[in-house]
Each structure stands twice: as structure tokens, then as C-alpha cells.
Amino acid sequence: PHRRDADGTAIFAMSDQKDVALEIHVTNLPSDPAAPQRDGDDAHEALLTATFPEELPYSAVRPYDAPAPADRPLLCVANANGSQVQCELGNPLPRGAQVRFYLILSTLGITLQTRDLAVELALSTISEQPGLAPVVARARVVIELPLSVTGVAVPPRLFFGGTVRGESAVRRESQVGSAVRYEVTVSNRGQSLKTLGSAFLTLLWPHELPSGKWLLYPLELELAAPPGPPAACSPAANPLRLALVRPPPARGR
Numbered sequence: 001p002h003r004r005d006a007d008g009t010a011i012f013a014m015s016d017q018k019d020v021a022l023e024i025h026v027t028n029l030p031s032d033p034a035a036p037q038r039d040g041d042d043a044h045e046a047l048l049t050a051t052f053p054e055e056l057p058y059s060a061v062r063p064y065d066a067p068a069p070a071d072r073p074l075l076c077v078a079n080a081n082g083s084q085v086q087c088e089l090g091n092p093l094p095r096g097a098q099v100r101f102y103l104i105l106s107t108l109g110i111t112l113q114t115r116d117l118a119v120e121l122a123l124s125t126i127s128e129q130p131g132l133a134p135v136v137a138r139a140r141v142v143i144e145l146p147l148s149v150t151g152v153a154v155p156p157r158l159f160f161g162g163t164v165r166g167e168s169a170v171r172r173e174s175q176v177g178s179a180v181r182y183e184v185t186v187s188n189r190g191q192s193l194k195t196l197g198s199a200f201l202t203l204l205w206p207h208e209l210p211s212g213k214w215l216l217y218p219l220e221l222e223l224a225a226p227p228g229p230p231a232a233c234s235p236a237a238n239p240l241r242l243a244l245v246r247p248p249p250a251r252g253r
Contacts, residue, residue, distance in 0.1 A: 010139040012117065014110060015146050016189065019059055021102040022119060022137060024048065028093045042092035043125040049086050051120040055109040057082030064100035074101055082106070092127070114141045146189040149201065154181045167214065172243045176217050220244065 012020065028043050052058055061076040076087040089099050105119075122134040158180050165175055186201055206215045221237040238244070 010137075011142055012139040013142045013144050014107060015144040017107055019104050019106050020056070021062070021104055022050075023064070024050075024087075024099075024101050024103060024121070026089055026093075026099045026123065028095060028097050041127065042095050043090070043127045043129065044092045045124075045126045046089040046091065046093035047086060047124045048089055049084065049122045049124065050103060051084045051122075052082065052105060053117055053119070054081075054083065055111070055114050056105045056107065056117050056119070057109065058085045058103065059106045060104040061085075061087065062102040062104055064102065074099070076103075093125075110141065110143075112143055114143075116140050145199065147186060147199065148189060149184060149186050151182055151184045154183060167240065170240060170242060173219060173245050176214070176219065176242065179219065180216070 026046075026048060028046070050058070058078045059082070061074060063074070074087060074089075076085050078085040085103065087101075087103075090097065093099065110117075117139050119137045120134050121137060123129075123132050125132075158178055160177065170176060182203075182205075184201070184203070186199075205218075208215050218237045218239070219242070221233055
């Protein structure tokens with residue numbers, strides 16, 4: 001999470017991260033520092049159970065700073081699909097102890113439809129511990145796609161000339177002047193999401209003269225490498241429905 005919303009909820013701004021680290025901090029401290037002898041005994045079979053949404057499955061566990069001591073290694077065991085993990089915190093977790101580590105979660109299941117993520121953290125111990133309620137770590141999701149666009153004109157220089165015709169007299173592609181081809185490339189430098197339904201490209205060009213006459217007429221739109229179903233463009237190319245010149249089919253030898 002890079003920032004927090006107005007209500008304090010963490011905001012996870014995702015672009016090309018393949019995983020995210022959830023920091024875990026567990027303490028076994030007296031509930032009342034003014035009366036430390038009242039409680040805060042050793043916690044036997046201290047266990048953390050974390051449950052994850054399907055968009056954010058468990059991947060690995062990492063130490064907070066230095067590796068865990070050899071006599072108290074941190075052991076985390078996940079189920080088959082990574083929706084839940086159990087971490088042994090100590091048997092016992094001594095009085096006054098603190099355990100801090102990271103759970104590494106995979107972001108490969110996040111799509112553009114993912115709005116929020118919630119991880120439930122539940123502590124358990126066979127020692128007496130009243131009021132040990134689960135804690136939910138929640139974050140809102142913002143997708144920041146690192147899209148880039150480049151373009152080139154072929155040919156790079158164009159000369160206007162020939163007979164000027166009114167719009168009503170133009171019937172064929174050859175009557176609208178010399179052709180110029182604009183090649184536009186849109187690329188996503190981040191991870192591949194399952195959908196790109198909310199990605200739009202807006203093209204602006206010198207459409208007409210102050211008098212209302214055509215300057216650059218949009219003749220044809222061709223997607224050379226579409227990522228999915230044919231894209232819908234508005235308005236459509238060739239609004240005058242001119243007859244287009246098709247190249248002859250290639251002949252084999």
C-alpha cells in the first residue's frame with residue numbers, strides 16, 4: 001500500500017508488482033503496563049492463521065530483518081491453493097516476546113474488476129487468552145497500468161495538389177488525394193492483466209479546414225496485432241463510404 005484513503009483504509013496502487021508483502025507483528029505483552037504481573041504469561045502453541053482472498057494467494061514468508069534464530073525458526077504451512085497459511089509463532093511464545101515477519105502474497109490473480117482486498121489474521125493458543133478476536137487487514141485497489149503510446153507517419157512528408165472536388169463528388173479512394181499512414185503502437189510495460197476493458201486511445205488529427213472542407217480524411221483503420229476481440233472505434237473510419245482500392249492477391253510461382 002502506497003497511501004491511505006480518507007477513512008484510513010490502505011490503498012494498494014498496483015502497476016507491475018508480481019507480489020506484495022504483508023507485515024505481521026505479534027506481541028505477547030501485558031495488557032496493562034502499569035500491572036505487568038497480572039497477565040502476559042508464556043503462550044503455548046501460539047499459532048497465526050491467515051486467510052487470503054483468491055486474488056491474493058500466499059506465496060512465501062520472509063523475515064523482518066535478521067533470519068530467525070536456529071532454536072526458534074518460523075514455520076509457515078500453506079494449503080494447496082494458497083488461500084490459507086498457518087504460522088507457528090512459538091511453543092511457547094515467551095512472555096514479553098515480539099514476532100515480526102512478512103507474508104509474501106502473489107498479485108497474479110488481481111484484475112481490473114478487483115476493488116478491494118481483505119486478509120483475515122487469527123491468533124490462537126492453548127493458554128488462557130480471553131478476547132482473542134480476528135483482525136482484518138484491508139486495502140482498496142487502484143490499477144495503474146504503465147501504458148505507453150508511440151506513433152510514426154509514413155511517408156513523413158506529404159504534398160497537397162490535384163483537382164479540388166466537393167464532398168458530394170467524391171466516390172472513390174483515389175479522389176481524396178495522396179495517402180498517409182499513421183502507425184500507432186500501444187504497449188503495456190507492466191504485468192498482463194486478464195482484461196483491458198477500460199483502456200482507451202484517443203487520436204486527434206487536423207480533420208478539416210476552417211471552411212469545413214476535409215483536410216485529412218479518415219479512410220481506413222486496421223489493427224495489426226489486436227490483443228483480443230476486434231476493437232470498436234467511434235466514429236468509424238470512411239464516413240463517406242468511399243470505394244477502397246484493394247491490392248491484388250499475391251501469386252505464387
